[in-house]
Amino acid sequence: MTPAVLAAGAMALVVLPLIGLLLRMPWSSVGGDLADHDALLALRLSLECSLGALAVSLVLGVPLAWVLARRRFPGRSLARALVTLPMVLPPVVGGIALLYAFGRRGFAGRWLYALTGWRLPFTAGGAIVAEAFVAMPFLVITAEAAFRSLDRRAEEAAATLGAPPGYRFRRVTLPAVAPALAAGAALTWARALGEFGATITFAGNFPGTTQTMPLAIFQDIEGGNSGVALALSLVLLAVSLIVLVGLRDRWLGGT
Amino acid sequence: MTARLIRLAAAAALPVAFAACSKTTTTATTTAAATTTLAVTTSKPALTGTLNVFAAASLTSAFNAATATLTSANPGLSITYNFAGSNALVAQIQQGAPADVFASADQKNMTTLVNAGLVDTPVTFAKNKLEIAVAPGNPKHITGLADLAKPGVSVVLESPGVPAGDYTRQVETQLGITITPKSLAPDVKTAITQVTTGEVDATVVYVTDVHAAGAQVTGVPIADNLQPSITYPIAVVKATKNPTAAQAFVQSAVSGEVQKALLAQGFLAP
Numbered sequence: 330m331t332p333a334v335l336a337a338g339a340m341a342l343v344v345l346p347l348i349g350l351l352l353r354m355p356w357s358s359v360g361g362d363l364a365d366h367d368a369l370l371a372l373r374l375s376l377e378c379s380l381g382a383l384a385v386s387l388v389l390g391v392p393l394a395w396v397l398a399r400r401r402f403p404g405r406s407l408a409r410a411l412v413t414l415p416m417v418l419p420p421v422v423g424g425i426a427l428l429y430a431f432g433r434r435g436f437a438g439r440w441l442y443a444l445t446g447w448r449l450p451f452t453a454g455g456a457i458v459a460e461a462f463v464a465m466p467f468l469v470i471t472a473e474a475a476f477r478s479l480d481r482r483a484e485e486a487a488a489t490l491g492a493p494p495g496y497r498f499r500r501v502t503l504p505a506v507a508p509a510l511a512a513g514a515a516l517t518w519a520r521a522l523g524e525f526g527a528t529i530t531f532a533g534n535f536p537g538t539t540q541t542m543p544l545a546i547f548q549d550i551e552g553g554n555s556g557v558a559l560a561l562s563l564v565l566l567a568v569s570l571i572v573l574v575g576l577r578d579r580w581l582g583g584t
Numbered sequence: 585m586t587a588r589l590i591r592l593a594a595a596a597a598l599p600v601a602f603a604a605c606s607k608t609t610t611t612a613t614t615t616a617a618a619t620t621t622l623a624v625t626t627s628k629p630a631l632t633g634t635l636n637v638f639a640a641a642s643l644t645s646a647f648n649a650a651t652a653t654l655t656s657a658n659p660g661l662s663i664t665y666n667f668a669g670s671n672a673l674v675a676q677i678q679q680g681a682p683a684d685v686f687a688s689a690d691q692k693n694m695t696t697l698v699n700a701g702l703v704d705t706p707v708t709f710a711k712n713k714l715e716i717a718v719a720p721g722n723p724k725h726i727t728g729l730a731d732l733a734k735p736g737v738s739v740v741l742e743s744p745g746v747p748a749g750d751y752t753r754q755v756e757t758q759l760g761i762t763i764t765p766k767s768l769a770p771d772v773k774t775a776i777t778q779v780t781t782g783e784v785d786a787t788v789v790y791v792t793d794v795h796a797a798g799a800q801v802t803g804v805p806i807a808d809n810l811q812p813s814i815t816y817p818i819a820v821v822k823a824t825k826n827p828t829a830a831q832a833f834v835q836s837a838v839s840g841e842v843q844k845a846l847l848a849q850g851f852l853a854p
Binding site for chain 1: 769
């Protein structure tokens with residue numbers, strides 16, 4: 330078989346399911362299905378939780394990327410491997426691991442629960458933690474690559490002119506890596522938005538508190554309520570396409 | 585639960601993969617003389633081929649227990665089960681999943697398939713009762729369903745459409761109480777797992793699920809006058825490629841080895 334035939338096969342593998350989804354889409358009722366009470370709850374919760382996961386990833390992940398790129402310390406390669414582990418770990422395994430760490434009986438969660446009566450599972454906070462666990466690596470690897478490839482002469486020039494480290498980071502380093510950070514943030518957000526396995530395993534599944542769009546899609550398709558499931562799928566497909574189009578120069582080589 | 589999604593996708597698209605990732609595949613390898621046979625096949629040759637049985641999650645233990653007997657009596661028969669919430673199984677069969685037999689935990693889900701013309705006339709083969717499952721020793725001192733509506737008691741129930749969840753909501757309405765679950769589970773086995781892992785204090789499942797969970801949970805009975813009518817129908821799926829074995833399995837569920845296994849697990853005769 331020629332490469333062209335195999336290439337066409339590869340395209341078919343990706344494109345045919347999308348066509349299948351669009352062919353089954355009940356276009357006339359999509360609007361009404363999205364106005365369904367639980368669908369609206371899922372839309373709002375997904376937006377809140379994915380933005381929450383993005384915020385956690387930015388606050389914790391950018392400094393981590395900086396440390397990995399700039400500091401030399403023993404075990405740095407191991408740290409780098411561990412940070413990217415959730416990208417290849419099956420999310421459901423991540424969910425179980427989160428449960429055994431931060432669940433009510435988890436080794437850390439039990440102290441939290443005993444001291445405060447508060448726990449992560451079954452709360453939106455749990456969904457944010459699950460999403461951040463899975464999505465943060467996308468930000469860390471993008472940001473780390475940007476910090477590494479940065480021309481350090483600008484920073485050194487700022488230093489010789491007397492700029493303190495914090496000022497240098499804010500006014501010289503950050504603006505230089507901003508485009509890469511924006512791309513990493515978009516990917517992170519999109520991955521958080523689509524998170525399913527870790528969320529349902531760790532955070533649970535209840536409308537308004539933990540039932541994000543992928544969970545609502547799962548429950549609706551299992552319950553034979555395919556209209557709502559397809560309408561929500563369309564939203565997620567559209568968001569994914571918008572993110573990819575927005576990133577095309579960086580990730581797809583642009584034209 | 586991702587495994588369930590994978591099964592759903594596989595069942596809809598890839599029969600081979602489906603067989604590989606289902607929970608239980610039993611292929612008889614013994615050639616020893618069969619001492620027990622399916623009731624319907626006593627005077628007929630042994631059953632052969634593969635049989636995909638789509639069954640309500642609450643039937644897991646009973647059906648698995650019957651498999652060894654069925655396959656030792658029919659060495660050429662390979663039974664594969666797909667256990668899930670009855671509503672999920674209905675959705676899979678509607679999508680063309682390769683099912684030979686469907687056993688539901690309620691009449692409503694079976695009726696959906698009957699009305700769609702996808703199954704033969706169903707027959708009721710078992711009855712069940714609801715029961716509250718709590719942590720061993722009942723640390724929260726739960727005595728009845730009303731306690732599950734109290735603040736400070738965390739509960740998981742099954743999703744709308746899953747028979748056990750629908751039965752429970754029916755009793756809630758009858759009692760005039762509102763239980764607000766922390767989470768909605770896709771089937772009874774997932775719900776009871778949330779109790780055994782200690783994430784929630786209680787759930788409502790069937791008496792038989794509490795029985796199957798053994799020492800991992802304590803059961804709190806629900807009064808007989810509150811029990812909804814819980815009947816299990818079973819039917820041959822019209823698209824079956826193995827109608828002989830499918831019919832024999834249905835017969836066995838009504839009055840054969842499968843029925844014996846059901847009674848041993850705490851199900852009631854129809």
